[in-house]
Amino acid sequence: MPDRPLADEKFCYLTTIGRITGRPHTIEIWFVIDGRTVFILSDKGEPAHWVKNIDRQPHVTIVIGRRVFRATGRRAAGDEIALAGRLVCGKYNTEEEDLSDWTPTALTMAFDLAEAPLPPLHGEG
Helix, strand or coil, X not given: CCCCCHHHCCCEEEEEECXXXXXXXXXXXXXXXXXXXXXXXXXXXXXXXXHHHHHHCCEEEEXXXXXXXXXXXXXXXXXXXXXXXXXXXXXXXXXXXXXXXXXXXXXXXXXEECCCCECCCCCCC
C-alpha cells in the first residue's frame, strides 16, 4: 500500500535543539504544507519552548508520515501568515471547532524543507 500524501497526515513530529540543554526535543503538532514550506502555528506564541528553541537554533528535523526532512525554521511573514491560516482551517476545522478566530492570533512559523528528504523511517508507519 503506498504512503498517503504528506499533506494528509494529521500530525508531524518537530525536533528542535534545546536552547539551554543543547539536547533534541520532539513534539507532535498540527501542520500544513505548501510546496516545500511547512507551516506550524503556536497557540502559546513566543513563550512556547519550541519557538524559543528555533529562535536560538533554526535547524530542525520534521517527520511527516514515514518521511524525514531537514528544515530551517523562521517566523512566517506577510502573505504566508494568511495562507497558513487558510490551510490550517481547511485541514483542521470541524463542525464542533471553528479555528478561524484562532489562526490570526497564533504565531505562525515557517519551515523551509531541505531539497532532499532523509531516508524514510522503517517499521510501522
